[in-house]
Amino acid sequence: xxxxxxxxxxxxxxxxxxxxxxxxxxxxxxxxxxxxxxxxxxxxxxxxxxxxxxxxxxxxxxxxxxxxxxxxxxxxxxxxxxxxxxxxxxxxxxxxxxxxxxxxxxxxxxxxxxxxxxxxxxxxxxxxxxxxxxxxxxxxxxxxxxxxxxxxxxxxxxxxxxxxxxxxxxxxxxxxxxxxxxxxxxxxxxxxxxxxxxxxxxxxxxxxxxxxxxxxxxxxxxxxxxxxxxxxxxxxxxxxxxxxxxxxxxxxxxxxxxxxxxxxxxxxxxxxxxxxxxxxxxxxxxxxxxxxxxxxxxxxxxxxxxxxxxxxxxxxxxxxxxxxxxxxxxxxxxxxx
Amino acid sequence: xxxxxxxxxxxxxxxxxxxxxxxxxxxxxxxxxxxxxxxxxxxxxxxxxxxxxxxxxxxxxxxxxxxxxxxxxxxxxxxxxxxxxxxxxxxxxxxxxxxxxxxxxxxxxxxxxxxxxxxxxxxxxxxxxxxxxxxxxxxxxxxxxxxxxxxxxxxxxxxxxxxxxxxxxxxxxxxxxxxxxxxxxxxxxxxxxxxxxxxxxxxxxxxxxxxxxxxxxxxxxxx
Numbered sequence: 026x027x028x029x030x031x032x033x034x035x036x037x038x039x040x041x042x043x044x045x046x047x048x049x050x051x052x053x054x055x056x057x058x059x060x061x062x063x064x065x066x067x068x069x070x071x072x073x074x075x076x077x078x079x080x081x082x083x084x085x086x087x088x089x090x091x092x093x094x095x096x097x098x099x100x101x102x103x104x105x106x107x108x109x110x111x112x113x114x115x116x117x118x119x120x121x122x123x124x125x126x127x128x129x130x131x132x133x134x135x136x137x138x139x140x141x142x143x144x145x146x147x148x149x150x151x152x153x154x155x156x157x158x159x160x161x162x163x164x165x166x167x168x169x170x171x172x173x174x175x176x177x178x179x180x181x182x183x184x185x186x187x188x189x190x191x192x193x194x195x196x197x198x199x200x201x202x203x204x205x206x207x208x209x210x211x212x213x214x215x216x217x218x219x220x221x222x223x224x225x226x227x228x229x230x231x232x233x234x235x236x237x238x239x240x241x242x243x244x245x246x247x248x249x250x251x252x253x254x255x256x257x258x259x260x261x262x263x264x265x266x267x268x269x270x271x272x273x274x275x276x277x278x279x280x281x282x283x284x285x286x287x288x289x290x291x292x293x294x295x296x297x298x299x300x301x302x303x304x305x306x307x308x309x310x311x312x313x314x315x316x317x318x319x320x321x322x323x324x325x326x327x328x329x330x331x332x333x334x335x336x337x338x339x340x341x342x343x344x345x346x347x348x349x350x351x352x353x354x355x356x357x358x359x360x361x362x
Numbered sequence: 363x364x365x366x367x368x369x370x371x372x373x374x375x376x377x378x379x380x381x382x383x384x385x386x387x388x389x390x391x392x393x394x395x396x397x398x399x400x401x402x403x404x405x406x407x408x409x410x411x412x413x414x415x416x417x418x419x420x421x422x423x424x425x426x427x428x429x430x431x432x433x434x435x436x437x438x439x440x441x442x443x444x445x446x447x448x449x450x451x452x453x454x455x456x457x458x459x460x461x462x463x464x465x466x467x468x469x470x471x472x473x474x475x476x477x478x479x480x481x482x483x484x485x486x487x488x489x490x491x492x493x494x495x496x497x498x499x500x501x502x503x504x505x506x507x508x509x510x511x512x513x514x515x516x517x518x519x520x521x522x523x524x525x526x527x528x529x530x531x532x533x534x535x536x537x538x539x540x541x542x543x544x545x546x547x548x549x550x551x552x553x554x555x556x557x558x559x560x561x562x563x564x565x566x567x568x569x570x571x572x573x574x575x576x577x578x579x580x581x582x583x584x585x
Contacts, residue, residue, distance in 0.1 A: 086533040088503035205399055232448075232530060234399045234560035260533040306534040308567035314539035318489065318506070 046074040047222050047254035048098075052110035053126065055090070055097050059105070065323045067093040069278045070110070070348065077222065080246060080255040082269035082286070084262060084303070086319055090278040091258045092147075095227045098125050098256075099142060100133040114141060114223060139170050143216035145226040145245070149208040152215075153200040159186070159211045160196040163218065170219040181218075189214035190244055206237040213244065224248060227258045235263075242268045262307060266290045274300045277320055277330035283351040296357040299331045329355065363389050364410060364522060364554060368580070369419030371409050378417060379405045382580045385556075385573060389424075392548065392555035394565030397575030401585070404448075406578070407526040407558045411445040423522065441471060444515030444553075448527035450507040454499045460510040461485075461495040467517040480517060488513040488543050505536035512540055516547055523548070525557045529564065541568050 055068040068090045075081050083091050096102050098112055112125040114137070128137065138144070146152040154162055163182035167173050173181050183193055191210040200208055209229060216224060226245055230238040238261065246268040249255040259265055265272055269286040274297060282297040289295050294304065302315035317334040320326060326333070332342035337356040346353045364387045372378030380402040387393045397403040408414035409421065412428060412435035421429050428439050447453040454463055464484050465477040485495055488509040499507050508528065515523065523544065529537040541564075548555060559565050565572050576584045 086503075086535060087505050087531075232399075235562065236398065262534055303534055306538040308538075308561075308564040312538050312541070312567055314537075314542060315535045318491070 045076050046113075047077050047115050048075040048256070049113045049115075049122075050074075050098075050110070051112075053094065053097065053112055054109045055093050055102065056107045057103075057105050058107065059323070063323050066278050066325055067106075067322055068097065071275075071280050072110075072348070073273055073280065073283060075223070075254045075256060077252050077254055078249055079271070080249045080257055080269045082257045082259060082265035082272045083275060083280075084259060084265055084272060085275035086303075087260060088322070089275045089319065090322065091260075091275055092227055094275075095144075095225050095256070095258055098225065099138055099144060100125065100128065100130065117141070117222075139166070139216075139221065140219040141221050142223045142225060143219060143221035145209075145213050145216045145224060145229045147228040147231055149212035150200060150205070152212050153208060155200050158197050158199055159191070159203070159214075162211075163196070163214060166215050166218045185214045185218045186211075188217050188248075205233055206240065209233065209237070209241050210244070213241075213248075217248065221253070223254045223256070225256050225258070228260070229257070230259065230261050230264050238264050239267065262290075262303065274303070277325060278322055279330065279353065280348065281331070281353045294358075296352055296359070297331075297354050298335050298337050298356070298358065301358060302334075329353075363387070363422075363424055364556070365420070365422040366406070366410065366578075367420040367422065369406075369409060369416045369421065371405055371414060371416040371419075375417055380579065381583050382419070383578045385410075385578050387554050387556055390548070390552045390554055391571075392557065392569040394569035394572035395556060395558045395575060395578070396560065396562055396565055396572055397558075398560060401575050403558045403575055404526050407445075407524050407556065410556050411443050411524040412440050413445065437471070441467070441518045442521050444518070444520035444523045446508070446512050446515045446523075446525045446528045448530050450504055450511045450531070451499065453511050454507055456499050459496055459498055460490060460502065460507075463499075463510050464490075464495075464513040465517060466514060471518065484513040484516060487516070487546065489539055505532050508532060508536070508540065509543075512543060519551060521551070521553050523553055523555045525555065525559075527559050528557070530559065530561070537564065 051072045053068055053071040057065040057067060059065060071094060073081060085091055097108055108126050110126060113122040114125050116122050160182055163185055164178045167178050167181045186193060186196055189210045191207065191214050195207060203211065229245065230241050233241060242264045245255055245257065257265065257269060271283060272286050272289045273280050273283045276299050282295055282300050284295050295301055305311040306314050315334055320330050328343040328345050332338040341355040346355050366383060366385045368382045368384055370378050370381045383406055395403055405414065409416050415431060416429060420427055423439060428435055461481060465481050468474060468477045468480060490509055494502060494506055529540055547553065557565055557569055
C-alpha cells in the first residue's frame with residue numbers, strides 16, 4: 026500500500042465515508058420557506074453512501090421527501106428551497122469529488138447533469154418531446170453531451186438505444202406511438218448516453234403493469250451490474266425487492282432505516298416499526314394499513330415523527346431518536362429469528 | 363347484479379377497443395378484472411360505470427337494461443354507481459376543498475341539506491381529518507386526494523362500485539387503507555364491486571374472484 030493510498034483510506038475513515046462510494050450524502054436537509062413564515066422540512070439529515078455496481082432503493086409513502094432528495098442531488102429545486110449538508114459525487118478517474126449541493130448552476134449544467142448523473146424520470150411520456158422522433162432526441166443528446174461528429178451520431182444514438190433495449194425498428198417513431206414500456210426505455214436510453222456513473226431513477230415504474238415493472242427493474246439492475254451506481258426511488262416495494270442491494274426507508278423527510286435487501290425482505294425483516302408496517306400492508310402479507318397518516322412536513326412533532334402511529338411508542342419517543350447503526354428508533358424490533 | 367352481455371365498445375365505430383366482451387357480477391359480489399395495460403379494461407370499466415355507451419351488446423343493471431340511452435344514462439341509474447379512477451389529480455376539481463369534493467354528488471342531485479351529516483360519516487370512513495377537509499387538491503398528497511375521491515364515490519350510497527386502478531399510484535399502506543374502506547362500505551351496504559387492475563396479488567387478495575381479460579372475450583377476439 027502506498028503512502029498516498031494509506032492517506033486516502035485514513036481520510037475516508039475519518040469522514041466516515043466509504044472510500045469507493047460514487048455518491049456520499051451526509052446531513053442533507055432541504056427546507057422550503059412559504060409565505061406567512063411557514064417552513065416545510067422536506068428532507069432532514071439524510072445520509073447514505075452508494076457504491077459502483079450497487080442499487081440502493083429509497084422507499085416510503087408518497088410525500089415523504091424522496092423526490093425532493095433526488096431533485097436536490099441534481100440542483101433542480103425551486104428557488105425558495107434551502108439546502109444544507111453535503112453530497113459528494115466521485116470525480117471521473119481520480120479527479121476531485123464534486124459537492125452537488127454546493128456546486129453552482131454552471132457546473133451542474135455543464136459537467137454533472139446527463140454526464141455524471143443520469144436521470145431516469147417518473148413519467149417518460151411527459152419527459153420526451155412529443156413532436157420529435159426518438160432517434161432525433163437521442164442524436165440531439167449525443168451531440169450535446171459528447172460532441173460526436175455528425176456522421177458518428179447516428180451510430181451512437183443506435184448504440185444508446187441498444188443499451189437500453191429499445192428496439193432499433195422503433196427509433197423513427199414519435200413518443201405517442203410508443204407503449205408505456207417502450208417510452209420508459211427511450212427515456213432510459215437518453216439517461217445512458219452520457220455514460221454517467223450514477224443513475225437516479227425516480228419512480229421509474231409508476232403506472233406500468235407488473236410485467237413491465239419487472240422488465241424495467243431488471244434493465245435498471247443490468248446497468249448497475251455494468252458498474253454504475255443506481256439510486257432507485259420508489260414506493261413499489263416489489264420492484265425494490267427485485268433489484269435492490271440495500272433499502273433505505275424514508276418517513277416524514279428522514280431516513281429511518283437502511284438495511285440489506287435480503288434481510289429487509291427476508292424472514293428477519295426490517296427493524297423500524299414503520300418499515301415493518303409498510304411490508305405488512307402488502308397484499309401478499311397481512312394487507313393491513315398502518316393506522317393514521319403521516320404528519321405534515323410543515324408541522325413535524327418534536328420527537329419521533331412516527332410515534333403517533335407506532336404500536337410500540339412510549340414516553341421515550343417524545344425525543345427524536347438519533348440515526349445510529351443504520352436505524353433511528355427507540356424501540357427497534359429484533360430481527361425475527 | 364351487473365351483466366355485460368357481448369358488449370362492443372370503443373371511441374370510433376370502425377375500430378372498437380374490444381368486441382363481444384361478457385362479464386357478470388352477482389349482487390354483493392366483488393370481481394377483479396385483470397389485464398395488461400392497453401388491453402381495453404378501462405373502457406370496459408367506463409361501460410360498467412355507465413359513463414360510456416357501448417356500440418353493441420347489452421348492459422343489464424339489477425334487471426334493467428341500460429343500453430338505450432343517448433348522451434347520458436338516466437340519473438337514477440347513474441347515481442346507483444360509484445366510480446373511482448386511477449389518477450386523483452385529473453379526477454378532482456382543483457378549485458374545491460376536499461370537503462366540497464366529498465359532498466359534490468349530493469349537491470349535484472339537489473340533496474344539499476344532507477351534505478353536512480353525510481360528510482361527518484364519510485370523512486372518518488375514508489380517513490380524512492378536519493384539517494385535510496379544508497384543503498384543496500394541490501395542498502394534499504396523491505394518497506390523501508384519492509381518499510377524497512373514494513369518499514365522493516360513496517357519497518350517494520351506490521349499490522354498485524367500479525374502481526379502475528384505484529391504487530396504482532399509491533404506496534402499500536395507503537392501498538391497504540383504501541381497500542379496507544371499500545370493504546367496510548360493502549359490508550354495511552351489500553354493494554357489488556368491479557375492481558379493474560393489473561396487480562394480480564392485490565386483486566386476488568381483495569376480491570371474491572378474479573377474471574382474466576381474455577376470458578371475457580369470445581375465442582376469436584382473444585389477443
